[in-house]
Amino acid sequence: MAHHDKDKEVHFVGDSRVRVRKEKLLPKDYSEFPGKTEAFFPNFLLKEWMVAVVVLVGFMALVMAHEPPLGEQADPTNTSFLPVPDWYFLFLYELLKFKWASGPFVVLGTVVVPGLLFGGLFLAPWLDRGKDRRPFKRPAATGIAILSLVAIVALTWVAWDEHEKQLASQPKGSSEDAKIVNPQDPAYEIYKNNACVNCHGQKLEGLQGPALTGIGDAYTPEDIIKIMDEGKGQMPAGMFQGNAEEKQQLAEWLAEQDPPKEEESEE
Structure with missing residues (x-):
């Protein structure tokens, strides 16, 4: 109906x-x-x-x-290996090199700054609710976006550039190619058990610091002890943590390290 x-x-x-x-x-x-x-x-x-x-x-x-390049296999005995994160995390990797974002302030570099960056990106639809879509009509949102993009690009470029320079500063060949004079000397164990190995490498090949192969051709044991005590270049004073006897033993052993001969390097 x-x-x-x-x-x-x-x-x-x-x-x-x-x-x-x-x-x-x-x-x-x-x-x-x-x-x-x-x-x-x-x-x-x-x-x-x-x-x-x-x-x-x-x-x-x-x-x-373009196939993605594969890095070296993980090898705990290879102290010349320089690990870096994937490219999209390089800006965070470089951020942690600043004093205000590392050491006692590492929480600031690992939690606070990335949290503000990604948190602001997540909350952008709620924080910027203007109806105008033109970028110059939204100066706050546009300025923050441009600043974040420039910072990410700059930090990524600096991190990769430093990594390339570190690779270029390493000696050619693997760390096993470096020749060590008298590796059975107890001083070699003293060397490996101290902070020296972190900068100069397991095979004296040089990582963040200069190579020590051939140091005996330029310095006497007294000179080496003076460098240990007073530092030199980027090496701060007092890096060696052993006693005076171990310091003398290590200096004498390092003074024995002659530069490799041309015949050996060609072979």
């Missing part, structure tokens, strides 16, 4: 009691309103999906065309 409204007449299909629906079940044509909006499904979603497909295909083409 059909009900008639006072203000609206009800129409039926033929002799049935099925009401005639004049409105069409189609999305609105937003071409009549340029620059306003459009239907999310399927118009907007289809365009976003097509853009995502193009980006994904391009990315996969680059991946297949």
Whole structure:
């Protein structure tokens, strides 16, 4: 049974009691309103999906065309190995080299600064709710985004540049190629058990500090002890933690380290 409204007449299909629906079940044509909006499904979603497909295909083409380089295998005996994180974490790796973000302030560099960076990115839709989409109309959000991007790019570039310089400063060949004079001397164990090995390497090949192969050709034991006590260059004073006897023993052993002969280096 059909009900008639006072203000609206009800129409039926033929002799049935099925009401005639004049409105069409189609999305609105937003071409009549340029620059306003459009239907999310399927118009907007289809365009976003097509853009995502193009980006994904391009990315996969680059991946297949350029194989990712594999680093050296982990070797606990190779002290010349310089580990670095993946490229997208290089800016955090470089950030931890600053004094205010390492040592006693390491929580600041590992938790606070990254937390503010990624937390701000996550909360951006709620923090910046302006209706204007032009970047120059949103100076706070645009400025923070540009500053963050510049900082990430600069720190990444500096970290990689330093890594390349460290690799270039290492002697060619593996650490096993370095020749050590009298490796059975107890002084070699004193050397390996002190902080010397962290900068000069297990085989005296030099890591963050200069190589010690051939140091006996330039310094006497007295000179070496003076360097241990007073420091030199980037080496601070008082790095050697052993007693006076061990210091003398180590200095005499280092003074025996002559530079490799040309015949040996060619072989």
